[in-house]
Amino acid sequence: MTSRCFLAVLLAAVPLMAQETPTEREAARQVLEKMAALEKSLDVPAFVRTLTAPSAERDRVTARVKELWDQDLQALSDDITRHPEIGFVEKRSVEKLTAYLKAHGFEVKMGGTGPASSLDTAFIATYKGAPGGPGLGVILEYDALRGTQRAFHGDQHSSQGPVGIAAAVAIAEYLARSKQPGNVIVIGTPGEEMMPPNAKTLMHQAGMFAGADILVRSHSSPATRRPAPGFGTCCMNIDGVKYIFSGAPSHQLQAWDGRNALEAVIHLFENIDSVRSNIRPEARIQGVITEGGAAPNVVPDRAVADFYIRYPDEVYLKQIREFTDNAARAAALSTGTKVKIDNYGQDRDGISVATLDEVGFAYMKMFGAGKVVPEPAKPQGYEETGSVSRDIPGAEFSSYSSNFPNHTYGMEADALIDVGHHGFLVDAQAMAAVLFDFATHPDYRAAVKREFTGIKELFGEYQEALRKTYRVPEVPEPK
Numbered sequence: 001m002t003s004r005c006f007l008a009v010l011l012a013a014v015p016l017m018a019q020e021t022p023t024e025r026e027a028a029r030q031v032l033e034k035m036a037a038l039e040k041s042l043d044v045p046a047f048v049r050t051l052t053a054p055s056a057e058r059d060r061v062t063a064r065v066k067e068l069w070d071q072d073l074q075a076l077s078d079d080i081t082r083h084p085e086i087g088f089v090e091k092r093s094v095e096k097l098t099a100y101l102k103a104h105g106f107e108v109k110m111g112g113t114g115p116a117s118s119l120d121t122a123f124i125a126t127y128k129g130a131p132g133g134p135g136l137g138v139i140l141e142y143d144a145l146r147g148t149q150r151a152f153h154g155d156q157h158s159s160q161g162p163v164g165i166a167a168a169v170a171i172a173e174y175l176a177r178s179k180q181p182g183n184v185i186v187i188g189t190p191g192e193e194m195m196p197p198n199a200k201t202l203m204h205q206a207g208m209f210a211g212a213d214i215l216v217r218s219h220s221s222p223a224t225r226r227p228a229p230g231f232g233t234c235c236m237n238i239d240g241v242k243y244i245f246s247g248a249p250s251h252q253l254q255a256w257d258g259r260n261a262l263e264a265v266i267h268l269f270e271n272i273d274s275v276r277s278n279i280r281p282e283a284r285i286q287g288v289i290t291e292g293g294a295a296p297n298v299v300p301d302r303a304v305a306d307f308y309i310r311y312p313d314e315v316y317l318k319q320i321r322e323f324t325d326n327a328a329r330a331a332a333l334s335t336g337t338k339v340k341i342d343n344y345g346q347d348r349d350g351i352s353v354a355t356l357d358e359v360g361f362a363y364m365k366m367f368g369a370g371k372v373v374p375e376p377a378k379p380q381g382y383e384e385t386g387s388v389s390r391d392i393p394g395a396e397f398s399s400y401s402s403n404f405p406n407h408t409y410g411m412e413a414d415a416l417i418d419v420g421h422h423g424f425l426v427d428a429q430a431m432a433a434v435l436f437d438f439a440t441h442p443d444y445r446a447a448v449k450r451e452f453t454g455i456k457e458l459f460g461e462y463q464e465a466l467r468k469t470y471r472v473p474e475v476p477e478p479k
């Protein structure tokens with residue numbers, strides 16, 4: 001056996017896990033055994049076989065997706081790519097997307113509600129079919145990236161609207177002609193690339209995803225892939241925190257009459273550096289100073305540092321926050337300033353289910369996806385915040401749509417040529433096929449629900465195990 005073969009055998013024997021640290025893997029051992037048993041009992045390969053078998057009715061739906069794409073939606077995707085708008089001001093893009101939905105029988109409600117009422121470019125578009133069926137949810141994103149020269153669609157969110165709409169309209173038309181019960185809910189979610197605010201989390205708190213029994217979305221990708229089942233996130237659990245210091249201004253030559261907020265921010269960075277060695281090494285704590293005074297001859301009376309604090313799990317992340325928040329309090333105390341701690345956003349583990357991801361992956365291959373990665377990626381939710389994907393089962397459709405990495409001008413350019421156009425159509429067709437299966441097979445819906453509920457329960461068990469693991473040392477009073 002060559003060492004390469006040995007490595008391949010070894011990799012096949014080790015389940016792909018979201019657990020990134022030895023401590024997490026130890027805490028997750030029993031949970032992962034139970035998850036493997038759950039997956040085995042679902043027999044996902046059998047669902048893949050039966051659902052992707054020939055079906056005239058499904059083929060009619062996916063042919064309609066292609067028709068809509070070729071007629072209008074590819075052009076709309078190109079148009080949005082050429083008119084990039086950054087998060088929360090995607091007015092033109094949203095106008096075009098909602099106009100198309102209205103013209104195809106959807107009822108559109110603009111703007112967020114409740115906790116999400118500040119989101120002017122959020123929307124919900126609903127097609128109500130016969131009562132008693134599942135809610136088929138499609139998430140759309142449309143914000144561009146903030147570039148140094150200009151806004152740009154380097155993550156191809158410009159295509160997500162047209163892709164999701166092609167699937168949503170085709171499936172709504174199917175429900176209408178077949179009298180199959182069910183609703184289609186298209187949820188427009190602004191500012192994916194920005195926080196604050198965390199748009200999806202606020203919209204979820206406002207109940208804007210209510211009624212959806214499944215949620216799907218597409219996303220650009222340099223390769224065709226899907227996640228393994230389980231809980232996790234692409235990029236660790238994140239707390240976005242602003243430390244806002246206020247001091248008192250005075251002349252530089254009489255600085256004793258003032259209190260220096262910038263010095264407090266500098267202390268904050270130093271205080272955090274001084275405890276890094278007592279924090280587990282997988283943490284990523286990085287901040288920028290967004291406000292640090294206006295002039296060298298005036299003592300800065302306001303300074304702000306903005307941090308992303310990351311850890312592979314949210315349980316230990318809480319302990320890290322105690323370190324960083326205390327570092328800020330200590331900085332304020334020692335400089336005679338005051339600090340406000342604004343935890344403006346958080347991203348958390350989501351849940352991925354094989355019943356949806358494996359069927360979706362098989363369809364992406366069936367519709368001609370390129371650059372297929374055969375091994376599943378680590379488990380992760382289908383949206384970035386984890387808040388929605390841990391409450392409602394769903395899937396992300398990521399077929400190969402660019403020869404460039406995410407967040408590049410190359411990926412934007414690819415949205416306008418064959419590699420992008422083909423990938424988008426694959427996503428739209430695969431998405432419609434999964435929605436069709438979900439709408440028409442109660443046993444499939446039950447399996448998705450059983451897998452999702454099972455993994456969610458195990459996620460709770462895993463977090464409980466972590467809570468027991470991460471002990472805080474006892475520090476005695478000094479004698």
Ligand SMILES: [Zn+2]
Pocket residue numbers: 155157192219
């Ligand atoms: Zn993105």
